[in-house]
Amino acid sequence: MGFYPDSIPAKSARATPAGRVRAATAALALAAAFPAGAAALPAFTGGVSPLPAAAKARMTPSVWRPGCPVPLERLRRVVITYRTFGGRARRGIVVVNADIARRTLGAFRRLYADGVPLRRVVPIEAYGGEDFRSIEADNTSAFNCRAATGSSRWSQHAYGRAIDVNPIENPYVSGGRTSHPASVPYLDRARVRPGMAVEGGPLVRAFDAAGLQWGGRWAGTKDYQHFSTGG
Numbered sequence: 001m002g003f004y005p006d007s008i009p010a011k012s013a014r015a016t017p018a019g020r021v022r023a024a025t026a027a028l029a030l031a032a033a034f035p036a037g038a039a040a041l042p043a044f045t046g047g048v049s050p051l052p053a054a055a056k057a058r059m060t061p062s063v064w065r066p067g068c069p070v071p072l073e074r075l076r077r078v079v080i081t082y083r084t085f086g087g088r089a090r091r092g093i094v095v096v097n098a099d100i101a102r103r104t105l106g107a108f109r110r111l112y113a114d115g116v117p118l119r120r121v122v123p124i125e126a127y128g129g130e131d132f133r134s135i136e137a138d139n140t141s142a143f144n145c146r147a148a149t150g151s152s153r154w155s156q157h158a159y160g161r162a163i164d165v166n167p168i169e170n171p172y173v174s175g176g177r178t179s180h181p182a183s184v185p186y187l188d189r190a191r192v193r194p195g196m197a198v199e200g201g202p203l204v205r206a207f208d209a210a211g212l213q214w215g216g217r218w219a220g221t222k223d224y225q226h227f228s229t230g231g
């Protein structure tokens with residue numbers, strides 16, 4: 001997405017299709033040789049900063065508008081490096097409340113070190129602030145001024161205190177069902193596949209270490225993609 005300069009592949013990825021294939025092949029070979037880590041990839045880079053004026057403009061009014069429970073000044077742009085499902089390094093952006101920005105950076109640093117793949121990580125204004133479209137794209141995202149699913153209360157996402165990770169692999173499950181056809185195979189949580197959040201797995205451990213609670217532990221309705229400071 002050229003719209004987001006920081007979502008272009010990180011420096012190590014080659015620009016040409018042939019280079020991309022070579023890089024991917026090398027990454028796969030190294031992944032086979034070092035299955036536990038990200039030995040083939042460059043070091044994690046990232047950081048926390050206030051939202052640039054251009055980002056604030058893009059977010060208004062689809063993602064943020066007057067009346068939302070936190071002002072744009074309370075939000076931070078967390079730039080991260082993540083591993084793709086193809087084993088390459090990419091740069092992503094997560095927008096969260098200032099009070100969880102450092103630990104969010106820490107959690108994504110740990111995901112990268114542990115080789116946990118993410119599909120894409122772009123701010124939700126790329127999908128007009130529509131959660132459904134962002135999920136269909138299997139996009140990892142955080143801040144979005146919206147109500148909780150099936151409720152009139154503000155979601156923790158509206159405070160920038162919740163992060164949804166790989167939402168296709170980690171669906172919101174109510175009554176044993178998901179609204180996203182691509183998530184149906186992932187209703188089976190016992191068969192663990194890449195990018196899934198499971199108890200004891202590296203994805204859940206990274207967010208546990210950051211002090212964010214997992215929606216996969218909720219009684220009844222489960223929100224396997226959701227990590228938050230509560231609710």
Ligand SMILES: [Zn+2]
Nearest residue numbers: 162163164226
């Ligand atoms: Zn969520």
